Amino acid sequence: MSLELEENFSELIDNISIDVPIVVDLDGTLIASDCYAEALIGLIFSKPVKAIKAIFFILFKSIAASKIFVSINSNFKAELLPYRENVLSLLKRENEKGRKIILATAAPEAMAWDVANHLGLFTEVIATTSEINLKGRNKKNAIEGILGGLNYIYIGDSTADIPILESAMYPAFVGSKKKNDRIAKLLGKSVIPFLIKPIKIKDFLKQLRVFQWTKNFLVLLPALTGFGLYETKRIISVFIAMLLMCVSASFIYILNDLADIWDDRAHASKKNRPIASGNLSMFNIIFMLGLLMIAILLLGNALDVGSRLIVLGYLGLNLLYTQFFKKLAVYDIVLLTFLYILRVLLGSHVLNMPNSIWFLAFLYLNFLNIAAWKRYVEYKGALKSISKSFSRREYNAEHTPLLLATGIASVFSACVVLVIYTSSSDISSIYHRPMILLLLCPLVLATTLRMWYSTELKKVSHDPVIEILFSKETWIIFVLCLGVIFSARV
Structure with missing residues (x-):
């Protein structure tokens, strides 16, 4: 302020x-x-x-x-x-x-x-x-x-x-x-x-990380890939579930920023966040937490018990992440990846769609690649601006090669899982032409290797997840992937 x-x-x-x-x-x-x-x-x-x-x-x-x-x-x-x-x-x-x-x-x-x-x-x-x-x-x-x-x-x-x-x-x-x-x-x-300057709406929106809500479109992923395997009337419930996940994520972002306030203030760019910079007072923050909690309860009440338990698990794991796992190298990205999977599981549950263990494994390995990439971008050069006495994490710049190897190995493993899945006996009940799914491999590999290549050229300097979501290439690949899945089903 x-x-x-x-x-x-x-x-x-x-x-x-x-x-x-x-x-x-x-x-x-x-x-x-x-x-x-x-x-x-x-x-x-x-x-x-x-x-x-x-x-x-x-x-x-x-x-x-x-x-x-x-x-x-x-x-x-x-x-x-x-x-x-x-x-x-x-x-x-x-x-x-x-x-x-x-x-x-x-x-x-x-x-x-x-x-x-x-x-x-x-x-x-x-x-x-x-x-x-x-x-x-x-x-x-x-x-x-x-x-x-x-x-x-x-x-x-x-x-x-x-x-x-x-x-x-x-x-x-x-x-x-x-x-x-x-x-x-x-x-x-x-x-x-x-x-x-008086506090403006944009200050609250910045703290809520509204732009990060795009991650919660993963709740809709089962609906986009299911192609009629669910009841249409459940679509409204899916959107309620997605909104609930958005509100829950904002609640967690505030808690994370409170926990990391000194680390953020020692960081070159994170020091400008609303809490670290003092743009929002503690009264403002507590008021926001109260409103978000009310919204979580109201939206949760509109869903069934199973959906509430998934969201409760999401909140609980996030609190464990903030309190413990965020400090531990490798454990943090493994848990973050599972939090992405919980979004998909929530969408599947609301739609009453069965989940293939192969499909979940394929997604998990791809999300693990994204989580490793996110840490890689954060620590490749950012730690030069962070005092070691304030960083609560075990990572340092020397760990970036390990993160690079983890990310690339994960996406190649995901492709191997997909190949095995197309050869399994239970796939025929879902896909009429499962071999077409193999086209996902070059699409995923091209996207992943391209993003690591751009990172090495220092073309990615901020949150890589947002970089993915707002990239034209990403959306083109996503549409092509949906086309492949649809072609395999018909």
């Missing part, structure tokens, strides 16, 4: 005596995130027992005690925080001029000092201790205890800052124009506005 200063703000500050200090808030003001909220959610994924203990501190001790406990056990890194560049630039400029700058925050004391030591701008730091949560009037009293009756500039971002904004001679507020107007009305005096 980029912050834009009013044009007259610099001039206004220049007109204020250098003896007037700046007191600046941290969460939501200097940074576009909330240190404690992020750290607590991070503990849920990394140290769930300690996260439960932190919540018990809130219930039976105090929020201050919980904050200190979380700060001790979190993987907090001040250098990776999403700082608001214009606020930071202002503070650097005023620091060079010799103006006193104080960091006053409700964040835990250890985190506040980490930020202060990293930036080197603050003459004093006041923050939450085990005895007191430095928020609202507590913060106001602490500031006045340091400054006495001196005038000061205070930069805040929430209604909790109103007592300090009332006390400050020069109140400044970080927020949208609408929020600034509301704060000015509450205070009954003018407020120096630090305007930020």
Whole structure:
């Protein structure tokens, strides 16, 4: 969330005596995130027992005690925080001029000092201790205890800052124009506005990864290849199942981004994701998770028990992936591949279509190739921009040859499986001319070898799955494959 200063703000500050200090808030003001909220959610994924203990501190001790406990056990890194560049630039400029700058925050004391030591701008730091949560009037009293009756500039971002904004001679507020107007009305005096761009629908859509929903067209694959082996009235149920899988996938994407927030912030491109960049607040994220959960329950209620169990298995395996298998080389792509197969199984179940073990094996090996390719693209050059201390995975650039071998071996194995399938005795009940299916082999091999070739030429630099879905070649090959399957059936 980029912050834009009013044009007259610099001039206004220049007109204020250098003896007037700046007191600046941290969460939501200097940074576009909330240190404690992020750290607590991070503990849920990394140290769930300690996260439960932190919540018990809130219930039976105090929020201050919980904050200190979380700060001790979190993987907090001040250098990776999403700082608001214009606020930071202002503070650097005023620091060079010799103006006193104080960091006053409700964040835990250890985190506040980490930020202060990293930036080197603050003459004093006041923050939450085990005895007191430095928020609202507590913060106001602490500031006045340091400054006495001196005038000061205070930069805040929430209604909790109103007592300090009332006390400050020069109140400044970080927020949208609408929020600034509301704060000015509450205070009954003018407020120096630090305007930020309001959250837009596209920010939520980006976090939901709507473009990734195309993967869930796999739910429709049995309908596309079945050619009348199912009841037409079940088609509506298939689309409901696909939508349910889309919503479930978005739910998982949010959890993944919360778990990987520090890794993403250390990554050259992933640091721009809505959660890592602070474009969406923790409140926004929790609200989205709540809505998605309601949607999952409503859509699941429209399907039978078997379909619900498949989706529940999908969600459960994704949580296991996020918590454990994502960190383990090879295991991660094996599990990811099975998650693709679950989409196909869901479509088959809803249509009440039988599944051939050969067909599923053929698909699994092709999906394993795609999963290996995805990791290959991510780690071939990307790890140069990722600090090893933050990466939770075992992969490094040295593993890319293994991923390359895994991908190519998988697709050749898939073709072998298809050849065996066309020679099996049970294929005649489904396909009248099964030998035509062998034409799938050159189509699949050509597509796969082409994509690896393009990757080696560095023509693929982002998510390879999206590269496949939006490639004209892919759709041409897909239509040809459907034509082959149809020809084998008639």
